[in-house]
Amino acid sequence: xxxQKPSIPQGTRDFGPAVVARRNYIFGVIRRTFEKFGYAPxxxxxxxxxxxxxxKYGEEGDQLLFKVLxxxxxxxxxxxxxxxxxxxxxxxxxxxxxxxxxxxEKGLRYDLTxxxxxxxxxNRGTLTFPFKRxxxxxxxxxxxPQRGRYREFYQCDADVxxxxxLLCEAEIVLMMCEVLNGIGLTDFTIKINHRRVLGxxxxxxxxxxxxxxxxxxxxxxxxxxxxxxxxxxAERGFSPDATDRLFALLGVEGSFEEKLERLLAGFVTAGVxxxxxxxxxxxxxxxxxRVYEYLQEFGFAQFDHLDFxxxxxxxxxxxxxxxxxxxxxxxxxxxxxxxxxxxxxxGAFGLPGVSGVGFSFGVDRLYDCLEELNLFPAAVATTxxxxxxxxxxxxxxxxxxxxxxxxxxxxxSELYPEPGKLARQFKYADAKGIPFVLLQGSxxxxxxxxxxxxxSTGEERxxxxxxxxxxxx
Amino acid sequence: xxxQKPSIPQGTRDFGPAVVARRNYIFGVIRRTFEKFGYAPxxxxxxxxxxxxxxKYGEEGDQLLFKVLxxxxxxxxxxxxxxxxxxxxxxxxxxxxxxxxxxxEKGLRYDLTxxxxxxxxxNRGTLTFPFKRxxxxxxxxxxxPQRGRYREFYQCDADVxxxxxLLCEAEIVLMMCEVLNGIGLTDFTIKINHRRVLGxxxxxxxxxxxxxxxxxxxxxxxxxxxxxxxxxxAERGFSPDATDRLFALLGVEGSFEEKLERLLAGFVTAGVxxxxxxxxxxxxxxxxxRVYEYLQEFGFAQFDHLDFxxxxxxxxxxxxxxxxxxxxxxxxxxxxxxxxxxxxxxGAFGLPGVSGVGFSFGVDRLYDCLEELNLFPAAVATTxxxxxxxxxxxxxxxxxxxxxxxxxxxxxSELYPEPGKLARQFKYADAKGIPFVLLQGSxxxxxxxxxxxxxSTGEERxxxxxxxxxxxx
Numbered sequence: 043x044x045x046q047k048p049s050i051p052q053g054t055r056d057f058g059p060a061v062v063a064r065r066n067y068i069f070g071v072i073r074r075t076f077e078k079f080g081y082a083p084x085x086x087x088x089x090x091x092x093x094x095x096x097x098k099y100g101e102e103g104d105q106l107l108f109k110v111l112x113x114x115x116x117x118x119x120x121x122x123x124x125x126x127x128x129x130x131x132x133x134x135x136x137x138x139x140x141x142x143x144x145x146x147e148k149g150l151r152y153d154l155t156x157x158x159x160x161x162x163x164x165n166r167g168t169l170t171f172p173f174k175r176x177x178x179x180x181x182x183x184x185x186x187p188q189r190g191r192y193r194e195f196y197q198c199d200a201d202v203x204x205x206x207x208l209l210c211e212a213e214i215v216l217m218m219c220e221v222l223n224g225i226g227l228t229d230f231t232i233k234i235n236h237r238r239v240l241g242x243x244x245x246x247x248x249x250x251x252x253x254x255x256x257x258x259x260x261x262x263x264x265x266x267x268x269x270x271x272x273x274x275x276a277e278r279g280f281s282p283d284a285t286d287r288l289f290a291l292l293g294v295e296g297s298f299e300e301k302l303e304r305l306l307a308g309f310v311t312a313g314v315x316x317x318x319x320x321x322x323x324x325x326x327x328x329x330x331x332r333v334y335e336y337l338q339e340f341g342f343a344q345f346d347h348l349d350f351x352x353x354x355x356x357x358x359x360x361x362x363x364x365x366x367x368x369x370x371x372x373x374x375x376x377x378x379x380x381x382x383x384x385x386x387x388x389g390a391f392g393l394p395g396v397s398g399v400g401f402s403f404g405v406d407r408l409y410d411c412l413e414e415l416n417l418f419p420a421a422v423a424t425t426x427x428x429x430x431x432x433x434x435x436x437x438x439x440x441x442x443x444x445x446x447x448x449x450x451x452x453x454x455s456e457l458y459p460e461p462g463k464l465a466r467q468f469k470y471a472d473a474k475g476i477p478f479v480l481l482q483g484s485x486x487x488x489x490x491x492x493x494x495x496x497x498s499t500g501e502e503r504x505x506x507x508x509x510x511x512x513x514x515x
Numbered sequence: 516x517x518x519q520k521p522s523i524p525q526g527t528r529d530f531g532p533a534v535v536a537r538r539n540y541i542f543g544v545i546r547r548t549f550e551k552f553g554y555a556p557x558x559x560x561x562x563x564x565x566x567x568x569x570x571k572y573g574e575e576g577d578q579l580l581f582k583v584l585x586x587x588x589x590x591x592x593x594x595x596x597x598x599x600x601x602x603x604x605x606x607x608x609x610x611x612x613x614x615x616x617x618x619x620e621k622g623l624r625y626d627l628t629x630x631x632x633x634x635x636x637x638n639r640g641t642l643t644f645p646f647k648r649x650x651x652x653x654x655x656x657x658x659x660p661q662r663g664r665y666r667e668f669y670q671c672d673a674d675v676x677x678x679x680x681l682l683c684e685a686e687i688v689l690m691m692c693e694v695l696n697g698i699g700l701t702d703f704t705i706k707i708n709h710r711r712v713l714g715x716x717x718x719x720x721x722x723x724x725x726x727x728x729x730x731x732x733x734x735x736x737x738x739x740x741x742x743x744x745x746x747x748x749a750e751r752g753f754s755p756d757a758t759d760r761l762f763a764l765l766g767v768e769g770s771f772e773e774k775l776e777r778l779l780a781g782f783v784t785a786g787v788x789x790x791x792x793x794x795x796x797x798x799x800x801x802x803x804x805r806v807y808e809y810l811q812e813f814g815f816a817q818f819d820h821l822d823f824x825x826x827x828x829x830x831x832x833x834x835x836x837x838x839x840x841x842x843x844x845x846x847x848x849x850x851x852x853x854x855x856x857x858x859x860x861x862g863a864f865g866l867p868g869v870s871g872v873g874f875s876f877g878v879d880r881l882y883d884c885l886e887e888l889n890l891f892p893a894a895v896a897t898t899x900x901x902x903x904x905x906x907x908x909x910x911x912x913x914x915x916x917x918x919x920x921x922x923x924x925x926x927x928s929e930l931y932p933e934p935g936k937l938a939r940q941f942k943y944a945d946a947k948g949i950p951f952v953l954l955q956g957s958x959x960x961x962x963x964x965x966x967x968x969x970x971s972t973g974e975e976r977x978x979x980x981x982x983x984x985x986x987x988x
Contacts, residue, residue, distance in 0.1 A: 048633040048864045051562045051621050056634050059555030059648065066556070078922050080899040080929025082532030082947070083539070087667050088561065088623075088653065089524045089581075108562075111582040111619055113657035115611050131604040138588050146584055148524050150561075160521040161529050170946035172932055175532065180561065184586035194560050207932035209911075339915040391521045426553040438682075442812040449551050456553025459645055459680035473643035474555070 053185070053193030060423050060475070065196075067422045068408055069178055071224040072198045075217050076176040081200045084175040086157035089148045096149075098156045098390060106183045108150040108193075109142065116145045150182035154199040154402070155387075162203060163391040171204030192406065201400030203387055208329055210399045211364045211383065212336030218368055218379060219344050221403065226417040229372040232347055235354035236330050236364050237382070239305065242323020243291050243352070246312035247284040251275065260292070261355040287312070291352065298334055298350045302327050305352070329364060360384050366401055370411050378407045425454055428478045428514055429471040432458040440487055444480070444507060451515040455480075471497060478514060526658070526666030533896050533948070538669075540895045541881050542651055544697040545671045548690050549649040554673045557648040559630035562621045569622075571629045571863060579656045581623040581666075582615065589618045623655035627672040627875070628860075635676060636864040644677030665879065674873030676860060681802055683872045684837045684856065685809030691841055691852060691874070692817050698881065699890040702845040705820055708827035709803050709837050710855070712778065715796020716764050716825070719785035720757040724748065733765070734828040760785070765825050771807055774823045775800050802837060833857050839874055843884050851880045898927055901951045901987055902944040905931040914955055917965075917980060924988040928953075944970060951987060 050056065057065060073083075089110060096104055112119065119127040133140040151157055154177045162169065178198045187193055200217065202210050215232055222230050240260070244253045255278040259271045266274070268289065275285050294304040309323050316324050330350060337345070356365040363383030370378055381401025388396045412418050428448060430441050438461060448455040458467045464481075471479050481493040492510050495502045505513065523529060530538060546556075562583060569577055585592060592600040606613040624630055627650045635642065651671045660666055673690065675683050688705055695703050713733070717726045728751040732744045739747070741762065748758050767777040782796050789797050803823060810818070829838040836856030843851055854874025861869045885891050901921060903914050911934060921928040931940045937954075944952050954966040965983050968975045978986065 048567050048636055049564060050560055051564055054560035054562050056560065057558040059557060062556040062558050077898045078927045080927060082898050083535040084532060085530040085535050087523055087527035087529065088655070089527050089667060091522060091524055094521050108586070109584040111584060113581070117607060117611055117614060129607060131607060134590060134602060134604060134607065138590055141590060163521055170943055174929070182561070194562060205932045209930060209932045336915070339912050340919050341916050425550045425555050439812050442809070443814050446813050454551045454553060457682060459678040459682045470643055
């Protein structure tokens with residue numbers, strides 16, 4: 043076999059020890075928070091049937107699904123001895139759409155929401171509702187790789203289905219704060235809005251254009267500014283008068299409660315219909331007020347991080363109630379978390395009426411924030427706490443029971459596996475980020491003592507075994 | 516979109532909360548053990564280039580690789596505007612081997628060893644050797660699914676490369692014991708052998724047949740018995756006399772040390788050449804003796820679990836030194852762990868001479884053992900510790916600060932999200948395995964107290980908040 047220079051696919055990454063440790067630190071905070079709030083872990087397979095995935099993410103999403111070739115002779119699907127489906131020259135002529143169904147039945151998980159919906163439908167007979175699950179797993183997208191966009195990346199989702207209680211929305215705010223506080227991020231804003239508030243705003247403009255066009259334009263406000271939005275709305279058939287009214291509503295200022303009051307007044311003035319179910323902005327405002335009250339009743343102390351942002355639209359997704367997004371203010375980075383309430387998680391799988399609310403953290407972005415702000419605790423970076431130096435065969439023999447005792451005391455420790463130059467052994471400890479080196483030369487051995495060196499300071503202390511254990515355990 | 520009945524691909528599994536918790540319990544013990552011995556985590560991508568994977572697992576392995584379709588128009592690979600590679604009707608005629616290279620460049624990780632070798636080669640400039648890494652990730656094989664054999668399953672590998680020290684082998688025995696003890700398995704045997712001992716046995720038979728035929732036959736001894744092995748060896752050109760000598764050597768009995776002595780005597784009698792590098796059984800015996808001594812020097816107390824098993828061959832793998840395997844004796848199950856030393860991890864990627872030693876746990880089998888022996892601790896099964904009952908809106912308001920305090924004390928807790936029938940709330944707690952339900956009806960509220968119910972016993976106690984926190988935290 044000829045030697046080859048190996049590589050990994052574009053848009054994928056190896057995570058070496060230091061990075062894994064840092065990622066696991068973030069995952070750990072997220073997982074503990076989810077569990078503290080009663081969410082239980084779910085894991086679904088990497089491989090899903092394409093029949094489950096296709097059609098759930100729009101036309102573009104279908105293009106971005108990684109498809110897995112059928113095993114065996116993928117050109118001729120067989121059942122027993124009979125060829126059931128064979129790729130023909132005509133199929134080749136017709137193109138990928140004709141060939142694909144014959145050669146690929148499975149794809150890679152694209153997000154965690156569709157597999158969750160599939161799981162709920164497949165297990166509805168045995169699940170107890172409300173069902174609170176979290177899921178921390180990688181997903182794959184055949185996107186064009188670029189800085190910060192990967193083809194394989196992790197999502198961390200928590201959802202509760204089978205209850206309409208706004209307690210869940212309030213607890214999402216609590217969990218968001220707890221995770222961000224837990225990893226040391228302090229300058230953040232949790233934006234909250236409600237799809238029905240946006241619907242009422244659309245109604246307040248007088249029914250011009252379409253609701254979707256309006257939301258799409260609002261969603262871009264951050265990027266293209268008021269001028270850009272005005273231009274886009276004009277192109278979509280909104281009058282200048284409607285656009286003015288829009289910005290009056292989007293521009294409401296004040297505290298959370300003041301914004302609620304002022305929007306309410308604005309809707310009443312504009313004659314927004316309280317009985318229009320699809321655009322019942324009053325219900326939206328009520329929901330937001332209830333979430334706010336829940337937080338007060340919880341004794342929530344971080345209202346300065348919570349922003350009722352009327353311009354938050356969360357793209358074209360399937361949300362129908364409260365929507366959320368987190369922005370880290372002191373880093374130039376898109377949102378690190380988002381979510382909202384939806385009415386119809388499982389409709390595509392034949393189970394209507396399953397509503398719920400959920401949110402998701404983007405771990406890669408959180409990682410980049412912590413790195414940029416230098417917020418990873420030093421202790422996260424290493425696994426081994428103590429390297430036992432290896433002088434020679436006799437010294438090695440003498441320290442083996444010590445190594446055992448260190449490990450029995452729960453201290454991650456290793457003996458340099460070969461006798462040899464101390465410089466090399468210290469270099470090893472340095473490279474691995476090991477904070478302590480334990481040495482027992484012949485002199486110390488004769489005295490039944492050890493030298494413990496702290497690498498960060500260079501300090502060396504002569505200690506008994508008991509003292510070493512007390513120091514490191 | 517028409518509703519469909521969703522399913523998951525054959526050979527894959529969903530893991531619900533209880534199963535994830537139990538699997539994480541096993542992963543946790545393995546991870547902590549690896550880290551305690553100085554192994555650091557590595558994670559590699561799910562997607563690897565087929566150029567990296569192909570040819571590393573033999574003809575059969577290549578068949579079992581899951582291949583991922585190129586994205587975009589997979590029938591016509593383009594560079595810019597130019598079609599570089601197009602699937603033609605002639606390719607169709609020629610079959611999958613002609614079509615595959617044009618439509619698929621990536622595959623799913625098949626094991627953790629090849630990606631590890633690739634990683635070492637790609638990062639050899641920055642890694643510090645010896646490099647001790649562990650890796651706990653899923654792998655995929657397009658095998659025919661059957662009971663206990665999955666197409667997506669986890670492996671847990673630990674390897675150290677860049678040292679020949681037999682300390683590593685001794686520590687593998689220690690780690691194996693620590694993991695098994697840690698998950699409560701007590702009736703196990705760690706089998707150890709050495710490839711060179713097997714080589715010397717081959718030499719001792721007088722050079723008939725081939726070494727590989729001999730190892731393959733020995734490997735089946737457990738399954739087909741002595742008669743079966745004798746028959747197979749006869750077919751492969753081994754004389755009855757050689758086969759008799761074989762079973763004399765395989766049949767050596769006694770303690771670890773006695774077996775070493777008796778095999779040594781057997782090799783000398785048979786005239787095994789001490790200078791034959793590929794079959795230096797004396798070196799194999801020396802290595803095993805040194806591993807044994809290391810364990811003695813460590814104060815290893817579980818020699819009754821260690822068996823020098825001369826019949827252990829570990830299939831046709833790439834091992835060159837010590838080899839290991841673990842058998843759980845009180846469960847009918849194949850080996851739950853195996854490994855060994857290899858000379859040439861990275862040769863296929865152009866970096867010769869990287870030797871190392873490693874081993875791997877099969878988590879699915881460990882899981883099945885624990886389940887069969889009923890060894891999962893009860894505490895593993897649940898995440899939420901306390902369900903706070905929800906009587907009505909007033910009661911809900913009153914318990915929210917309590918819920919906050921429980922969580923601040925680290926107690927995983929949840930409030931049933933809607934007021935309603937207590938029976939339903941208790942059923943919810945039951946289904947989720949929540950051990951405690953906290954109730955505060957109007958009576959308790961007036962008295963500033965709580966009722967704490969232990970579901971397993973039905974016991975109810977009236978407690979103050981401080982007492983509740985002390986009880987649950």
